[in-house]
Amino acid sequence: xxxxxxxxxxxxxxxxxxxxxxxxxxxxxxxxxxxxxxxxxxxxxxxxxxxxxxxxxxxxxxxxxxxxxxxxxxxxxxxxxxxxxxxxxxxxxxxxxxxxxxxxxxx
Numbered sequence: 001x002x003x004x005x006x007x008x009x010x011x012x013x014x015x016x017x018x019x020x021x022x023x024x025x026x027x028x029x030x031x032x033x034x035x036x037x038x039x040x041x042x043x044x045x046x047x048x049x050x051x052x053x054x055x056x057x058x059x060x061x062x063x064x065x066x067x068x069x070x071x072x073x074x075x076x077x078x079x080x081x082x083x084x085x086x087x088x089x090x091x092x093x094x095x096x097x098x099x100x101x102x103x104x105x106x107x
Contacts, residue, residue: 031056 033041038052045055 041052041055045052048055050058
């Protein structure tokens with residue numbers, strides 16, 4: 001049976017994403033905002049040809065992806081063992097830290 005936008009199956013709401021017929025399970029949530037914020041959100045969504053629900057969903061998804069990216073970067077950073085910078089009593093210069101020789105020419 002082909003799924004339609006907003007089709008309900010056994011209490012779940014499925015939404016078609018793009019023409020590729022990718023189905024994702026959607027969850028309804030209730031959000032409470034000030035009246036001014038709600039009015040602004042409706043006008044903003046209308047100007048951008050979307051709904052307040054989709055606007056909030058996209059905003060939250062962006063934040064989720066940003067946080068996941070930050071967490072992945074932090075895990076990668078923390079997975080590298082620290083190294084001693086000043087074993088010889090002097091701090092290394094930038095090229096030494098980044099394993100760069102003096103092969104660059106600055107004409």
